[in-house]
Amino acid sequence: MDPITLLTFFVLSVFVGFEVVSKVSSTLHTPLMSGANAIHGIILVGAIIVAGRAEEPVLLVVALIAVLLATVNLVGGFVVTDRMLEMFGGRKRAASATDTEEAR
Amino acid sequence: MSILSTEWTAVLYLAAAVCFILALKGLSSPKSARRGNLVGAAGALVALVTVFLSTELDNVALIIVTIAIGSAIAAPVSRRVAMTQMPQLVALFxxxxxxxxxxxxxxxxxxxxxxxxxxxxxxxxxxxxxxxxxxxxxxxxxxxxxxxxxxxxxxxxxxxxxxxxxxxxxxxxxxxxxxxxxxxxxxxxxxxxxxxxxxxxxxxxxxxxxxxxxxxxxxxxxxxxxxxxxxxxxxxxxxxxxxxxxxxxxxxxxxxxxxxxxxxxxxxGGSTAGSTAVSDRPVRSSSAEDVAILLGYAQRVIVVPGYGLAVAQAQHTMAELATTLEAKGVEVVFGIHPVAGRMPGHMNVLLAEANVPYEALQEMDEVNPQFKTADVALVVGANDVVNPAAKTSPGSPIFGMPILDVAAARQVVFLKRSMRPGFAGIENELLFEPQTTLLFGDAKESLAKVLAAVKAM
Structure with missing residues (x-):
């Protein structure tokens, strides 16, 4: 893709990124950080692409390590954010979550 | 496989990007936060399916096995981690x-x-x-x-x-x-x-x-x-x-x-040096029964929870104490410092887990003017966020940090494990003030004792 198009994407994304989180209460700082953290786990897409064209075994191993790390970031990130937000949910849902926690 | 054309690939990636924007937007408001996160996860799923269907890939089996292993590691860890350990998990991810x-x-x-x-x-x-x-x-x-x-x-x-x-x-x-x-x-x-x-x-x-x-x-x-x-x-x-x-x-x-x-x-540098030293200056410590009496006969109590409460897993006992006091006609609110716990908003998560109603949780700017009219400020396992040094001593490493104004309350009760300074490693002058009472011990045990004593009143 030509550099100018990529630059356009970049600049517009910066503004969108600034805009969407400009008014957030401090209560939600932790889940928001955690959710943003999960989103950059999308580097998994990049890791899959490089692993899919690795030819030498060494390169494949390194690429698969990247896949593993990226998966941990992506999956772990979304699950942990959901778990945090579960606590903010309705009282009933929070109560049932605590019950299962204690049953474990 | 290259089943998808370049155009479809671009459209699906665009859809995933829109999901991420909606996810961040959703996460900025308490009502839509959980849904926002799920929208983000859905976007990630769309992107993953797209990359497999649009790119000529070798080693597909190995890649899928690796993703399965990564998920099998990450999901259970994230499900089981204690709420108090959440910040370090986010750092690790x-x-x-x-x-x-x-x-x-x-x-x-x-x-x-x-x-x-x-x-x-x-x-x-x-x-x-x-x-x-x-x-x-x-x-x-x-x-x-x-x-x-x-x-x-x-x-x-x-x-x-x-x-x-x-x-x-x-x-x-x-x-x-x-x-x-x-x-x-x-x-x-x-x-x-x-x-x-x-x-x-x-x-x-x-x-x-x-x-x-x-x-x-x-x-x-x-x-x-x-x-x-x-x-x-x-x-x-x-x-x-x-x-x-x-x-x-x-x-x-x-x-x-x-x-x-x-x-x-x-x-x-500065006063951080030698900060692990435990002070031997005299303080007023008292029993759980005395604290129960202070609380039971108060009209307004402001609870200031800190990381100590979280570590002791005392949020449920704290919530029960609040309910018991309210049944006796005491007004109880929680004053939450923005960085109480170890991350902004961390304490809200912990107290929500213990079913403390959202309305009882007040942010710093809301609660600070109320300390003047509070009979008791109950500080549970917090230290730096109530340290007046942040206002009064320009040399202190926490100088300038906004604090909860507990010193303005008629009585201040600290539940603390020991005289060791807090996370920032600085001594708190408030501990030595005449209106301050200390109750030493694990936050959960101390709260349980106070709770029993309040119930017996």
Whole structure:
């Protein structure tokens, strides 16, 4: 893709990124950080692409390590954010979550 | 497989990017936050299916097995982790993401052409390595695998400056030559820089550093999008980089600090020195029964929960005490400092888990004027966030941090494990004031005793 198009994407994304989180209460700082953290786990897409064209075994191993790390970031990130937000949910849902926690 | 045409691939990546924007938007409001996160996860799923269906890939079986292994590790850990350990888990996830981006860029070095792309590789390798190493150190600090206090050594700033200059030189070398060796050197320097960068940061500032490194990782993902010519990575990474920067500033201002100040050794020297020393000055300590009487006959009680409450897992006992007091006609509110716990909003999560109603949780600006009319301020396992030194002593490392004004309450009761200073490692003068009473012990046990005594009244 030509550099100018990529630059356009970049600049517009910066503004969108600034805009969407400009008014957030401090209560939600932790889940928001955690959710943003999960989103950059999308580097998994990049890791899959490089692993899919690795030819030498060494390169494949390194690429698969990247896949593993990226998966941990992506999956772990979304699950942990959901778990945090579960606590903010309705009282009933929070109560049932605590019950299962204690049953474990 | 290349089942999908280029156009469809682009449309599906666009859909995933829109999901990420909606996710961040949703996460900014309590009502839509959980749904927002699920929308984000759905976007990630769309993107993953798209990459498998649109790219000619070898080693597909191995890739899928690796993803399965990664999910099998990450999901249960995230499900089971104690709420108190959440910050370090986020730090760890952030670090591995940065590491993955650095590796992807290293591997792409052989495939890229054009100076712009090599610059993007250099950026990703360097910043990804900084983010990885820095996050691992923050993880170790929060997990208390290493001291939480700032670690400074003589000549630290010089070493740091040298490492930064060397990294820059290695980056120029990489861009000029495209030599893989330069990439390895850059990776190693990035790791060293990450460690040096986080070591001098004091425990209380660690959350801000996590947020900043999170923004860094976002930017590395954006840069690897440039390397791979993948617009989704570019957009998603930039979104995280931009929103992470805003969030870092918001967090820093909630603590009354500047990001630059934190990074360039704000918590250094001064009264932090010798801070683990336990003071032997006289304090007034009392029994659980006395505290119960203070609370039971009060009209208004403001509870200030801190990390000590979280570590002791005392949030349920605390919630029960609040309910019992309210049944006796005592008005109870919780004053939540923005950085109570170890991350902004952390305490809200913990108390919500214990079913404390959302309305009883008041933010600092709301609750501060109410201390004047409160009979008792009950400080449970908090210290730095109520330390008047933040207002009164300009030499203190926490000077300027907004605090909860508990000193204005008629009586102040501290539930503390010991006289050891808090996370920032500074003594709290309030402990020695005449209106202050201390009850020593584990927060959960102390609260249980107070609860029993209140019930017996």
């Amino acid at each position: 952030n670090g591995v993401g940065g590491g993955a981006a650095a590796l992807v860029a290293m591997l792409e070095l052989g495939h890229v052409d054009g100076v712009g792309a090599v610059i993007a590789v250099a950026f990703t390798v360097l910043v990804g390595a900084v983010s990885f190493a820095g996050s691992i150190i923050t993880f170790a600090k929060l997990q208390e695998l290493m001291p939480t206090r700032p670690i400074v050594f003589p000549g630290g700033p010089v070493v740091m400056a040298l490492a930064a200059v060397a990294s820059l030189a290695a980056a120029v070398w990489l861009v000029a030559s495209g030599d893989p060796l330069a990439a390895y050197v850059l990776l190693a320097l990035g790791l060293a820089l990450g460690v040096l960068f986080v070591l001098p940061v004091g425990g209380a500032d660690v959350p801000i550093v996590i947020s900043l490194l999170n923004a860094f990782t976002g930017l590395t993902v954006a840069a690897s999008g440039l390397v791979l010519g993948n617009t989704l990575l570019l957009v998603a990474g930039t979104l995280v980089g931009a929103s992470g920067t805003i969030l870092t500033r918001a967090m820093a201002s909630a603590m009354g600090r500047s990001v630059a100040g934190i990074l360039f050794g704000a918590f250094r």
